[in-house]
Amino acid sequence: MARVRPLTRAAIIAVGSELLTPTKLDTNSLFITDRLNELGIDVATKAIVGDDRDELVHVASALLTRVDLLVLCGGLGPTDDDVTRDAVAIALGRSLAEDEAITARLRARFAARGFTMPMPENNRRQAMVPAGARVIENTRGSAPGLWIDYDDRVVLLLPGPPRELKPMLTALAEGSLRERTSGVPIVRRVVRIAGRIESQVDEVLGPLYKEWSARNPSVAATILAQPGSIELHLSTRVASAAEAKASLDNAVSDTVSAIGPDAYSTDGRLLEEIVGGLLVERGLRIGVAESCTGGLISSRLTDVPGSSRYVDASIVTYSNQSKSDLLDVASSLIDAHGAVSEPVAAAMADGIRARAPADIGVGVTGIAGPSGGTPEKPVGTVAIAVTTPAARRVRTFRFHGERAQVKFQAAQSALDMVRRLLLDMR
């Protein structure tokens, strides 16, 4: 390849009319930004354009004058609404022609999925390619990506569905795109924190932010908070990967010293992955008895590949009767304390331990809302128990927010209680 100017400055265009409605956000650009930053490419502008060819031609042309990499994402489907290929061809002054190899792949893909009818002719739109484009195979879907060299700039067309976009861009970032960069990467790290609220974290870390930003290389820090989840985002920009890692390691270790075990993840893993890792390490199995979380905890635990090593069974009991029938919770206990109570949560945890069977039992019972609250037990009241043959931890929480937020916070707190118990079992 001829020696060309490295790519340093990008614009991202997300294409899709739905992204211009009051309810949908473009989130693909976050992933794209992350990959580009890792290659030392700054994102100068992002744009969101509807399924409107003329508008897209205009915006793409305008942005292309100011960047050396233009990434377009979406609008590569088979329908008339999918205008990205057309618009880019017009913006670049290139003709559009059918790529027979793509058509053949599309037909093969369609046949392989076992449909008896032939591929709809619409799908051939996906084989239309601007002159000079290099086709990037889509291993997860029908829309291929396209790489177009335009003088010393690059225009990249990526499919909109995240599961197609992500592996494609990741492969490019390890290959063709990396070859075109020489910049100093922006390196990031996320620390996840449980059991504190944002202002508490901010107060503890405030002095550290200043110290980090004065270091060489400097480390920038931002807190992102939502109910049940606080994340500290750290970033630095330095040519040497070792130096970047050392700076971030230092900031992470400052954070862990300041926050203690409330900082549960320093490597990007989610709480369910951390808990899964601890269960594997200790060779223990878990069972969950869920009332108000309705299966969410089990679902999150089993989101982790390989979770069959530590999950045998969980039981969702949404009625008093099923708590007795399936978890052996004495109905007298429910009568005495109410279904949402610490004794019932503990009995549920013991019940699932016996029934699953499991080494660690979790019992969660609460009022997710919007109805069902009482003055003593308002919506958001959740009792959580974690028990083993040797240990019993029970807490009552009062979460704020809507039903989904209460479920999420209850799941988060239950998993965090399991994590802390497992840490103490070292």
Added chain:
Amino acid sequence: MARVRPLTRAAIIAVGSELLTPTKLDTNSLFITDRLNELGIDVATKAIVGDDRDELVHVASALLTRVDLLVLCGGLGPTDDDVTRDAVAIALGRSLAEDEAITARLRARFAARGFTMPMPENNRRQAMVPAGARVIENTRGSAPGLWIDYDDRVVLLLPGPPRELKPMLTALAEGSLRERTSGVPIVRRVVRIAGRIESQVDEVLGPLYKEWSARNPSVAATILAQPGSIELHLSTRVASAAEAKASLDNAVSDTVSAIGPDAYSTDGRLLEEIVGGLLVERGLRIGVAESCTGGLISSRLTDVPGSSRYVDASIVTYSNQSKSDLLDVASSLIDAHGAVSEPVAAAMADGIRARAPADIGVGVTGIAGPSGGTPEKPVGTVAIAVTTPAARRVRTFRFHGERAQVKFQAAQSALDMVRRLLLDMR
């Protein structure tokens, strides 16, 4: 006021370098879009630009050629980073001058907050105003908004903090902005479709799209597809609310005629809400026996407020042993057919019906991946059974995608099988 062309087409620019990092999204534009759509103003493009004056001048100039309303949001603070006023003045070719009234208000505001030191001089930046701008008072912060008439177009500068932006825009939408609009709002409706792939839906609805767009009032349609979920988004634009409703009702009824019961929701409800509604109507209770979905189906069913009316219990069985112990699946059946098989799915459904107890049982067993696949039963193979005392429906699916997508599609298909069975029980 002289008679001027009503505003119909807008662009929104969110200003702020933090909005170009991999973790922050511009969400102000959703609120702005909602208010504008209510006034009948379409959003043609959204852009996100950092605290970079030249870039902002460029993007604002480019977008301004294609819209009659340009809304900029953020970058109105007192620091050097706040470049929106400057950039707009340059883009419009207007001079920038200090508005003494604003300076006086800023000084008064500063004094009123009880600071003993005088207002820092850089706060005066907030009083710099492009020639001809009308100042919009900010009741919640120091940065005033600005309204600039530019031939028959309007450029609107709004503060970035949502608590300042929202009341300011709401007041404008009830006042100056409303006076400049046609009063023809955009009204939306979503139809959700199961059991078909995007290109099949598109082929069936393609002729209808054309018909709808030719009607008066016209209805615009867009398809949003992701694995397991297809949405048809309809919108229309007409002064009379009754006429808008009638147009959308007609398009929905055309869709339902063309698609049949695959169109499961026409009022925005999710599949779990539709299933919940049918269960309530029929007075039936459901129990779910989940293997590869790991609790996701139960969690989705119980996301719906009031789901305790039809959910008593669900059981997650992640091992063969637990399928036998907790769901009475004969181990000989598992030996004969394998855990991922239609007979086992059916036995799981029958088992949860007996144990919950429930009127309808669902059994789901499959390989979510990434490991565990075999040549005959690759990753993504999922057997789903729905049984009642009188009915038994069993299907084997082969889903594509990662673990999370396989789980979601399996949950979606299981809920859809329940829905169809309930419809047939009418």
